[in-house]
Amino acid sequence: xxENVTDAAAPAATRPDPYDYPGHWVADVVLSDGGTAHxxxxxxxxxxxxVAFHGRLSxxxxxxxxxxxxPRMPQRDVRRFTTVDHHDRVALVAxxxxxxxxxGRFDRLGGxxxxxxxxxxxxxxxxxxxxxxxxxxxxxAARERxxxxxxxxxxxxxxxxxRVFRDAGYQVSRAMEEGVVHLEFAIDPTEESLAVAxxxxxxxxxxxxxxxxxxxxxxxxxASTDQSKIGHAVLRNLLGANFxxxxxxxxxxxxxxxxxxxxxxxxxxxDAVDLAVVAVPAAGVDEVMDACLAKEVKALVVVTSGFGExxxxxxxxxxxxxxxxxxxxxxxxxxxxxxxxxxDPEVRLNATLAPVLxxxxxxxxxxQSGALGIAILAAAAERGLGLSTFVSAGNRAxxxxxxxxxxxxxxPATDVVLLYLESFGNPRKFARLARxxxxxxxxxxxxxxxxxxxxxxxxxxxxxxxxxxQALFEQAGVIRVESLAQLFDTALLLAHQPxxxxxxxxxxxxxxxxxxxxxxAALAADLELACDPVDVGSSAGPEEFAAAVRRVASRDxxxxxxxxxxxxxxxxxxxxxxxxxxxxxxxxxxxxxPVVSTFLAVEGVPAELAVPGPDGSPGxxxxxxxxxxxxxxxALARVTRYARWRSAPQGHFVRxxxxxxxxxxxxxxxxxxxxxxxxxxxxxxxxxRLLACYGVNVVPFRVVSSxxxxxxxxxxxxxxxALKSTSARLxxxxxxxxxxxxxNSPDAVRTxxxxxxxxxxxxxxxxxxxxxxxxxxxxxxxxxxxFGTLVSFGLSGVVSDLLGDRAYRAVPLxxxxxxxxxxxxxxxxxxxxxxxxxxxxxxxxEDLVLRxxxxxxxxxxxxxxxxxxxxxxxxxxxxxxxxITLGHPPSRPDTGPRRLR
Numbered sequence: 001x002x003e004n005v006t007d008a009a010a011p012a013a014t015r016p017d018p019y020d021y022p023g024h025w026v027a028d029v030v031l032s033d034g035g036t037a038h039x040x041x042x043x044x045x046x047x048x049x050x051v052a053f054h055g056r057l058s059x060x061x062x063x064x065x066x067x068x069x070x071p072r073m074p075q076r077d078v079r080r081f082t083t084v085d086h087h088d089r090v091a092l093v094a095x096x097x098x099x100x101x102x103x104g105r106f107d108r109l110g111g112x113x114x115x116x117x118x119x120x121x122x123x124x125x126x127x128x129x130x131x132x133x134x135x136x137x138x139x140x141a142a143r144e145r146x147x148x149x150x151x152x153x154x155x156x157x158x159x160x161x162x163r164v165f166r167d168a169g170y171q172v173s174r175a176m177e178e179g180v181v182h183l184e185f186a187i188d189p190t191e192e193s194l195a196v197a198x199x200x201x202x203x204x205x206x207x208x209x210x211x212x213x214x215x216x217x218x219x220x221x222x223a224s225t226d227q228s229k230i231g232h233a234v235l236r237n238l239l240g241a242n243f244x245x246x247x248x249x250x251x252x253x254x255x256x257x258x259x260x261x262x263x264x265x266x267x268x269x270x271d272a273v274d275l276a277v278v279a280v281p282a283a284g285v286d287e288v289m290d291a292c293l294a295k296e297v298k299a300l301v302v303v304t305s306g307f308g309e310x311x312x313x314x315x316x317x318x319x320x321x322x323x324x325x326x327x328x329x330x331x332x333x334x335x336x337x338x339x340x341x342x343x344d345p346e347v348r349l350n351a352t353l354a355p356v357l358x359x360x361x362x363x364x365x366x367x368q369s370g371a372l373g374i375a376i377l378a379a380a381a382e383r384g385l386g387l388s389t390f391v392s393a394g395n396r397a398x399x400x401x402x403x404x405x406x407x408x409x410x411x412p413a414t415d416v417v418l419l420y421l422e423s424f425g426n427p428r429k430f431a432r433l434a435r436x437x438x439x440x441x442x443x444x445x446x447x448x449x450x451x452x453x454x455x456x457x458x459x460x461x462x463x464x465x466x467x468x469x470q471a472l473f474e475q476a477g478v479i480r481v482e483s484l485a486q487l488f489d490t491a492l493l494l495a496h497q498p499x500x501x502x503x504x505x506x507x508x509x510x511x512x513x514x515x516x517x518x519x520x521a522a523l524a525a526d527l528e529l530a531c532d533p534v535d536v537g538s539s540a541g542p543e544e545f546a547a548a549v550r551r552v553a554s555r556d557x558x559x560x561x562x563x564x565x566x567x568x569x570x571x572x573x574x575x576x577x578x579x580x581x582x583x584x585x586x587x588x589x590x591x592x593x594p595v596v597s598t599f600l601a602v603e604g605v606p607a608e609l610a611v612p613g614p615d616g617s618p619g620x621x622x623x624x625x626x627x628x629x630x631x632x633x634x635a636l637a638r639v640t641r642y643a644r645w646r647s648a649p650q651g652h653f654v655r656x657x658x659x660x661x662x663x664x665x666x667x668x669x670x671x672x673x674x675x676x677x678x679x680x681x682x683x684x685x686x687x688x689r690l691l692a693c694y695g696v697n698v699v700p701f702r703v704v705s706s707x708x709x710x711x712x713x714x715x716x717x718x719x720x721x722a723l724k725s726t727s728a729r730l731x732x733x734x735x736x737x738x739x740x741x742x743x744n745s746p747d748a749v750r751t752x753x754x755x756x757x758x759x760x761x762x763x764x765x766x767x768x769x770x771x772x773x774x775x776x777x778x779x780x781x782x783x784x785x786x787f788g789t790l791v792s793f794g795l796s797g798v799v800s801d802l803l804g805d806r807a808y809r810a811v812p813l814x815x816x817x818x819x820x821x822x823x824x825x826x827x828x829x830x831x832x833x834x835x836x837x838x839x840x841x842x843x844x845x846e847d848l849v850l851r852x853x854x855x856x857x858x859x860x861x862x863x864x865x866x867x868x869x870x871x872x873x874x875x876x877x878x879x880x881x882x883x884i885t886l887g888h889p890p891s892r893p894d895t896g897p898r899r900l901r
Contacts, residue, residue, distance in 0.1 A: 018043045021086040025141055027899035028326040029094075032129035032200070034207035035298070035329040036900070037101065039137060042091040044082045046100065049093075051078060053100040058123045064158045065120040067180075081105075088115075090141050094130050097293070097328050101125045104134030106142055106150065113148040114184075129204065131164040136197055136897035139187040152183045169193030201898045202406050208331050209407035212299040212399065213342045213389050215274035216245045218351060219266050219297070221288050222279035222304075223249035223257045230303055231279035232257070233353050234339065238277075241341075241350035241357065248273065266291045273297045277339065277351050282306030282317070285335075289321060293328045300325060301351055302334035303370075308395045309336055322397045326900065333399045338373030338392030344413060352392065354378070359617030361386020363495050364414040366404045368422045370394040376420065376484065383488050383604030385495060386617045388413040400425045400901065405433040408441065416494045418487060419445040419478075426901040427784075428894035431476045431810050438477025439650065442494050442642055445478050446487045472790070475809050475817060477645050479638050489635040492605065492624035497594035499643040502559040505636070506552045507533040509564035510540055514598060518562045518629035525637035530558045538568055546579035553584075553593055560636055563597040564629050573599075577608030584623055594639065596632040599625040651816025656851050659695025662858050668693070669861050672886060679863060679887035687884045694855045696848065696867070699880045701768035710753040711746045713767040720744045723752045724766040724881075730759065742770060771880055774873030775830055775840060779849055781856050781865040783889065784810075789856045793849060795827040796869050813853040818846045831872060840872035848877045860889035 026040040042050070054062070054073045062070050073081075084091050084105070091105035104119030119134045139150065154161050156179050165172055169192035170185040218238060222231035231251075235258055238247050249257040252264045263269050266276060266288070276297045278288055282304050292300060307318035318335060325332045333340055339352030343360040350357050354374045358381040365380070365387055367373050373392040380387060388411070393399055401419055408414045417437065434443055473480040481487050505527045507518045515533030522529060536548045545565075553561055563580060567573030577599060584595045599609065605618040606625055613619030626632035668690055672680060682690065688698050702713035703726070714721045723740045730738025737759060740752035749767070756765050776796035784790050791813060794806035807824030809817045822828065822845050833839040848870065856862060864885045871878045 018083055029133050029899055030204040030208050032204050034211040036326045037094045037096055038327040039092055039094050041086060042082050042093050046093060047078050047082050049100045050082055053122060056122055061123055064155055067155065087145050092134060092137055095327065102130040102134060104138050106138050113146060114151055115142055115147050117150040117152050132168060132200060133898060135164060135168055140897045142187055149184060149186050154181045154183060155179060156181050169196035197898060202409060205403050205406040206410055209403050212331060213340060214347055217271060217274050218243060219248040219250055219269060219273045219276045221250040221266055221276055223251050223262060225254055225257055230353060234277050234279055234351060237350045237352060237355055241348050244346060244348050266295050275299050278302045278304055280304060289324060297330060299330060300332045301337060301339055302332060303337055303339060305336040307335040318395060318397050331399055332397060333391060334394040335397065336370050337394035338370040341390040343387055356381060359386040361388060361495060361617060362413065362415040363387050363418060363491055364408045365390045365418045366401045367392045367420040368396055369420060379484065379488060383492060384618045385488060385491055396425060402426060402429050402433055405437050409437045415441055416491060417441055417443045418491055421445055421447045426894060432894055434476040434478050439646060443478045444481060444487055444490045446481050446484060472808055472810050474645060479642050489626060489631055490638050493594060493596060493635045493639050496618060496620055496622040496624055498592060500560040500594050500640050503640050504528045504530040504557055504559045505562055506530045506558040507562045508549050508552050510536050510538050511564060511566045514564035514629055518564050518633055521630045521633035525633055527637055527640060542575045542579035545576055546583040549580060549583045560593055561595045562632055563595060565599045574608045581609050581623060595623050596636050597623050597625045598629045598632050603627045649816055651814030653812050653814050655854055656695060656847060661693040665690060665693035665859060669859055669886060673861055679885050682884045687882045690884060691882055694851045696851050696879060698882055699769050699771045699878055701766050704765055704767055705763045707750050707753045710765060710767050711749050714749045717767060717769045720770040722768050722770050723756055725756050725760045726762060726764040726766060727760045771871045771878035772873050772875040774871035776869035777872050778866060778868040779852055779870055781852060781862060783863050791849065791853050793821050794825050795830060800827055811853050811856045818850050821849060822846055838874050841874055841876050844877040845872050861886045863887040
């Protein structure tokens with residue numbers, strides 16, 4: 001790519017501040033091989049680094065970049081390359097440690113909306129995806145600076161660079177002249193470019209977790225001879241699991257630990273170290289970190305506590321640890337982690353504090369809590385739930401549940417994902433990844449703190465009830481449970497049985513009482529009874545019992561079976577268990593339908609109901625047993641709801657047809673938020689202007705301060721009109737104390753104005769054109785610290801407010817989400833002609849919801865918004881009032897180029 005390398009630096013009087021760039025231009029990124037790098041704008045302080053970087057480039061790389069030998073970089077070029085204005089000229093560097101490994105830049109052409117883009121990657125780091133990452137971040141920065149197109153000049157023989165542009169997903173035009181390819185393309189994201197970026201993100205983050213869970217060697221730093229120390233426990237567990245690679249204890253005081261040669265420092269280990277488990281006191285972690293960086297360890301598991309969980313000082317140390325690790329290409333699990341495990345027989349990794357792992361299975365488990373980790377693993381082993389991989393991330397300073405979702409999406413050894421969460425690092429990204437993963441692999445999550453009141457959410461004045469939180473998980477396809485017991489109940493069914501095709505359940509057993517309990521539980525859980533419970537009687541033998549199971553399962557109207565059994569006195573229960581196992585497996589009709597049981601009061605998968613997997617642990621086809629019919633049915637109900645979500649149309653993320661002026665809205669928000677440190681409530685005119693940018697029109701109104709102004713405004717707007725008090729306390733009262741409707745004459749306006757002024761005590765009153773009568777609804781936005789921005793919908797009124805009859809979805813919303821949202825409240829049938837009423841125009845209501853959701857996606861500064869009331873009728877959906885508050889968004893967005901959270 002050509003570039004003018006001889007221009008003098010700008011005069012000192014006009015030289016830009018080399019450090020005045022947006023903070024979000026700084027990012028840690030994951031490369032295609034799973035390593036990490038640090039990305040930031042270049043500064044004059046990088047002069048020596050840039051010269052050193054240039055000196056490490058091969059002659060061919062320099063030739064391809066500069067179209068000539070360019071063996072050394074003159075000082076004037078160094079100044080020009082490192083001094084940019086971060087507006088018309090932007091340059092980003094990728095660093096590993098203190099060394100630059102790649103540089104990308106763009107220069108605006110002639111003051112227009114096009115810029116020439118160029119980048120170069122050090123030879124030893126080519127093929128790691130740095131070129132595509134630089135292009136993504138440069139394009140994002142260029143869009144912020146008002147640029148619309150990139151152009152590039154590339155030598156025809158530079159096929160690798162041409163491929164970077166070609167494969168980015170943009171519509172690239174190309175022309176060739178005298179061996180030089182001229183490329184040009186618009187940099188606005190396209191559906192294809194976003195898909196390319198997301199696919200690369202998934203592959204890179206999955207690879208980084210793969211490296212963590214498939215190490216070829218492990219060092220235990222702080223391996224102690226004292227059996228009470230955690231360093232001793234980690235080493236013991238690694239050796240006990242018979243890890244497939246070498247294990248290196250690091251202990252400065254002993255030559256060996258548990259009979260394995262020890263080394264004073266990780267630097268003394270003669271071979272490469274892929275994974276280091278850090279079990280030294282917090283005060284010594286910095287020194288250990290320096291040694292691991294020098295050793296080029298690929299990943300750290302920090303089981304040491306004393307970091308973010310202790311307060312601001314520990315949190316600061318934790319952030320320094322992670323920043324240093326990422327800058328040197330390393331991922332970190334923890335601190336305060338239980339560890340990581342992989343039951344793959346080719347790996348056999350138990351780098352945890354848990355002495356015994358569950359057997360091998362096809363369930364991946366992520367637990368944020370280190371304290372509960374050992375109990376979780378013990379419970380899984382006790383109930384016969386095999387695991388593929390396990391990660392306990394503790395403080396989750398770096399590796400998070402999102403990283404594991406990326407890994408499990410393409411991990412062939414994992415079919416079911418379990419999550420124990422205390423919070424979300426990036427809730428929008430979590431929703432996106434979970435929605436995508438859930439289409440092929442079920443996710444079951446238990447999130448603690450569900451009844452705790454979040455101060456951040458309480459500050460909004462709106463609390464999200466649990467039914468709404470559940471709806472958010474269901475939007476992403478996540479099966480939310482309330483306890484670890486329910487987590488395992490659901491996981492056992494998903495791990496061993498097929499998904500049901502529908503909600504129709506048959507109950508078979510030898511106890512009328514248990515059958516009735518199961519039927520009641522099924523109906524309460526919104527399942528359907530395909531037939532009356534089948535009772536074979538207490539005297540039926542094993543073959544008769546199995547025949548009844550097969551007979552009921554063969555019915556076309558049965559989607560799942562619940563088997564309830566009380567062992568008789570005359571025949572051992574094991575014989576019945578074997579009969580049930582044989583009846584439900586081996587290609588029979590039952591094998592295509594899930595079976596849950598309450599059998600012998602056993603919890604888990606008893607040996608008699610298990611179909612052994614390759615390593616002897618329960619495999620597919622095993623029948624899970626629950627201690628009560630209610631728990632069996634509830635597990636089946638959760639899985640049935642998930643199966644319905646999974647088979648439903650996915651929908652598309654669409655923007656409204658027409659009427660969107662995003663650039664104008666962005667300019668307005670930037671103007672209004674200039675110099676504002678906290679929140680800003682928009683006045684009526686500002687709210688109307690912002691909404692109009694998204695095609696949301698408020699019914700015309702005027703604000704008046706006298707009776708004569710009210711009459712004049714009514715005449716200008718046209719009769720009939722409504723008068724509303726400007727007092728928020730009165731305006732939305734259901735008894736209409738602050739509103740006067742259907743005013744058809746000046747006298748009616750005068751009377752209404754005087755009455756409102758007497759009630760409110762203020763002169764100001766709204767005069768508004770009467771909208772067509774309809775059902776009052778409310779559409780809102782609020783920022784939930786757990787889930788990001790939420791769109792809410794409900795019907796207005798005391799009953800709806802009292803019962804919390806609101807539905808919520810997290811942005812972004814697909815067309816399927818929008819349609820479901822307006823039909824989700826319990827009172828929603830009123831919109832579709834309940835008891836002979838005229839149906840409202842639901843398509844108009846859906847369009848309005850989509851426009852609000854699009855506004856929220858484009859403008860995260862909108863902290864809260866309420867359209868109330870929205871009058872929904874056959875004539876359309878009419879917004880009569882709007883309230884908007886702007887602020888600095890606390891939620892982490894899931895937009896822009898790839899980056900670690």
